[in-house]
Amino acid sequence: AQSVAQPEDQVNVAEGNPLTVKCTYSVSGNPYLFWYVQYPNRGLQFLLKYITGDNLVKGSYGFEAEFNKSQTSFHLKKPSALVSDSALYFCAVRPIYSSASKIIFGSGTRLSIRP
Amino acid sequence: GAGVSQSPRYKVAKRGQDVALRCDPISGHVSLFWYQQALGQGPEFLTYFQNEAQLDKSGLPSDRFFAERPEGSVSTLKIQRTQQEDSAVYLCASSPGGGGSYNEQFFGPGTRLTVL
Numbered sequence: 001a002q003s004v005a006q007p008e009d010q011v012n013v014a015e016g017n018p019l020t021v022k023c024t025y026s027v028s029g030n031p032y033l034f035w036y037v038q039y040p041n042r043g044l045q046f047l048l049k050y051i052t053g054d055n056l057v058k059g060s061y062g063f064e065a066e067f068n069k070s071q072t073s074f075h076l077k078k079p080s081a082l083v084s085d086s087a088l089y090f091c092a093v094r095p096i097y098s099s100a101s102k103i104i105f106g107s108g109t110r111l112s113i114r115p
Numbered sequence: 116g117a118g119v120s121q122s123p124r125y126k127v128a129k130r131g132q133d134v135a136l137r138c139d140p141i142s143g144h145v146s147l148f149w150y151q152q153a154l155g156q157g158p159e160f161l162t163y164f165q166n167e168a169q170l171d172k173s174g175l176p177s178d179r180f181f182a183e184r185p186e187g188s189v190s191t192l193k194i195q196r197t198q199q200e201d202s203a204v205y206l207c208a209s210s211p212g213g214g215g216s217y218n219e220q221f222f223g224p225g226t227r228l229t230v231l
Binding site: 004032034036041042043044045046049051090092094096102103104105106107108 | 157158160163217222
């Protein structure tokens with residue numbers, strides 16, 4: 001079965017410190033991988049995606065993520081956290097050879113940045 | 116605006132009522148998706164349209180759920196005889212590519228449905 005796991009319900013980081021939000025996946029074949037962020041009362045916003053090529057991808061708001069095929073992981077990172085980064089983050093996956101564009105979301109990780 | 120819009124933003128229904136949720140995707144986007152997001156959970160796929168064709172409805176939880184996109188643009192998700200377990204946020208997303216593309220999806224703000 002295809003799935004996405006976000007093992008941490010909540011991550012707490014002090015402003016200015018680096019942050020990591022973890023994601024692992026299980027799919028048949030190679031995946032497309034995505035990170036989305038959700039602010040209160042707003043829809044999900046796209047942050048970044050991995051399609052192919054360089055394992056380190058850079059996205060919006062200074063976020064980046066590293067694709068690790070051997071560990072089937074796609075952790076989200078940022079070198080220096082801001083209070084405004086506090087939000088709910090979702091990792092998502094779609095198998096490359098899936099005939100539909102359906103993507104599977106993780107359960108989300110709440111990121112809290114303290115001043 | 117240029118984004119995905121959904122209406123109503125909030126809907127309260129009595130158990131047994133029918134509801135209709137509307138989604139206006141980004142103009143020209145081929146693909147349209149509906150998701151259900153329960154409190155504290157990630158979005159779960161309901162159904163997918165490529166233009167007016169409903170290519171995947173594997174996520175619809177029961178035959179009380181019905182979706183359409185008759186002209187390949189606006190879509191409506193209808194829930195008949197609502198039950199309390201239908202209470203959730205219903206998200207619509209659109210994407211410029213068709214099936215098999217790697218395009219990201221653009222999400223609307225959602226409709227929060229509460230069934231009493």
